[in-house]
Amino acid sequence: MLVMKFGGTSVGSAGLISRVAGIVQDAKADKDHLVVVVSAMKGVTDSLIEAARAAAEGNDEVYWGVKADLLAKHLDAVGELVGDDDRVEIGGVIEDRLHDLERLCRSVAVLGELTVRSLDMVVAIGEKLSSIIMAATLRTQGTKAQAIDTTQIVITDESFGAANPLMKETRVKVRESLLPLLERGVVPVVTGYIGATAEGVPTTLGRGGSDYTAAIIGGCLDADEVQIWTDVDGILTADPKIVPEARTLEELSYAEAAELAYFGADVLHPKTIKPIVEQSIPLRIKNTFNPAHPGTLIIEKPGLSRHITPAIISTKDLGLIIVAGGDETWTPEVAARALSRLARAGVDVLMFSQSFSERNLSLVVRQSDMEHSLKALQREFESDFDKGSMLHLDVQEHVATISMVGVPGENGASIVPQTFAALGKHGTKVLSIAQASSEYNVSFVVTEDEVDETVRFLHHELGLQGGRIGAD
């Protein structure tokens, strides 16, 4: 049993939906039991959010405009993809769903407020539309398919905007609805990203949640493999927009993939791995635009003969705050206070480190959170400053982090020493370093204007490019 998830870029246009239908049909020839999970067409989720926010501000024009645009976009796709028998009916369903959008926006406008709960109801429409069109396209092209709305089968808690699935209940419902369809040779086309509470109130799984849906469905149905189809060949050794020579990693362990996802490898929703790991289901990243490429396989124990092939993840637009102090004033309490104050202020501290003898703590936050963070820390240590202590805050804006993620190879050699040797050779100014004892990843902070060149240098120096770029 195979689960195939297609993201927004892969279903971004009528042409692409048709291409995906072709890929699904090829897969069906091989694997009889097949479930497809789809995201909304590219750009639709953002438009829906825009509409909802505008409605809350009383801006009717905007959400009418969005409704009109989405209607045109989806009906055009229907016109191109869906056969005569279905077309009218499907067109009607599309119109109904978008009428829901208008109704919801009107309610939001009347209330003058957009709650996370209401937002979830609005954005859920995107996936409903795409799944209906995809199922209809498959039918038109000769494959039995049926659109399934996960608000009926994926049961979650009430954390609107980033809901957590209740796996026991979900398993029952998913198996109940989908197994009979699979037995009859029908391909269920399931909405990604959305679910509902036990009371039936729609929820969403968080940005990029369609991957998570695929993993959940795969887990519930004891899938043989879950495939995430995207617009890159797989998980690469670096961002190809920075390093064209980046190579596709053939195999990764669950642990590495989880680290990469967390650090923003941008290919996997961070929570996707959990349902997969629990049942040791293989996860494969594939490229919709290059289906022949094997992609990246994520499994429990990748081939032991594999050399260390770390991946380099870089994140820009960050800021560095250093809480520093002289001898007497520094206590372990200072670090604890700083971190808990920022946590209370709702700031995501992406990385922090404190070295052994130096009395200072470096914190990495998003550049957009800098002002807020500094204010919070100023307030926290106000009394210390007043008492004339040596404690002070140093700031460096516009920094970036580079993380090397990779399991030690069979000879036990880790990427850490190689990375530092390379950095030394390059002469990059490293502002801060952090490594958890797992040896799976080491992260360091550099200035934003040095990051791309440093990534390229590391990639080249560590020999990550392998063969020729652009060739399979």
Added chain:
Amino acid sequence: MFEGVFYFSVFSYRVKGMSYGLKCILCGAEYPPMEIRYSCDCGGLLDVAHDLSSLRGQLSRELFDSRLVERTPPYNSGVWRYKELVLPVDNGWMVSRPEGNTNLYRSPRLSKWVGVDDLYLKHEGENPTGSFKDRGMTVGVTKAKLLGCKAVACASTGNTSASMAAYAALADLSAIVFIPEGKVASGKLSQALAYGARTLEVKGDFDVVMRLVRQVCEKFDIYLLNSINPFRIEGQKSIIFEMLQQLGWVAPDWIVLPAGNLGNVSAFGKALWELAELGLVERMPRLAAVQARGANPFYRSFVGGFRKREKVKAQTLATAIRIGDPVSYHRAVRALRWTNGLVVEVSDGEIMDAKAQIDMAGIGCEPASAAAVAGAKRLVGADTIRLGETVVIVLTGHLLKDPQVTLDYHLERLEGITPAYANRPVLIEPTVEAVREALEDDL
């Protein structure tokens, strides 16, 4: 930047009476515009620095667009249309064919082959002498006249000499051309000879010739017109101005170009930076410079994070970019930084297959130009260029510049290269039956 090298931006400059001056990109030293010099005393390359703060008030998209209807000099030229950002001289001094006004093509065939829907090709081979060099030469030769020089010279792999010879003839100046022995395509050599340049074939490769010509120009008071001369760069900037004008001033996501001596990479970066400063363009496209694998010093420097300026012994059949130690290295590094650009390399085989596709699209180009298309295809394959992005590829020279290599490709005579798209002529008996047999597949 890790050698402690810091590049100066080209900001406002004002000299009494002239709105531009010369500024060193390494040390920032300034020189008067009428001084004959090609580099700073510190060894750094020079920029022509315009007075952008006062130009900001004068220049606009509408102004440039309004000049498109002009049929007379100077605005009929695709270079002098942007006069204020190129060389603000009195019209009487300009030596102009006119040049520029090159087409921006779309080709479904090439879009499919490269893998990008929004693909444009700007064909600089449509300039008067068949390459983009004319844009730099019109400015360089104009400057030579302004300075009262009687002779101009250059080291060349072909296109520069052809262009310089033509413009020198137009301006009634003596032209002296230095070429590396045996390594210039026949079309180009014939041009230099035809336009009347005194041609010196030097026993050595391009890099040897380049060093020689610099020494000669200092010694004999001849005006040097290689792209080390910052006025050449100013003219080449107009490729970007014209391209953006043709795209309605909407910047593409990528601009891909072949890279040899790095004159264009430098010029494109400077042009984009100036347009951004003047508010004429909203965002920076990314520059992708493509080198031939056998002549890839800039690529090597790039993958090493520009830690070191690499040099190689160049070897490629794309002779226009057969350069091992590019003169404009620092300007080009700066350009890539300004535009978040990249460098890629392609093999001679990929270049020739790309050229065959461009030729078969009815557009045609010389080998070096095709490197850019091969590079774009590579970047699409690497997921660096993504679906939905707009890409403009700059074709630098006309198909007729190198007829020999075109023939050799289709007759399968290129050593080490198996052509994917050979179009072999067939010898037949003079009978209708023989024709029918030969054309079986087509008819």
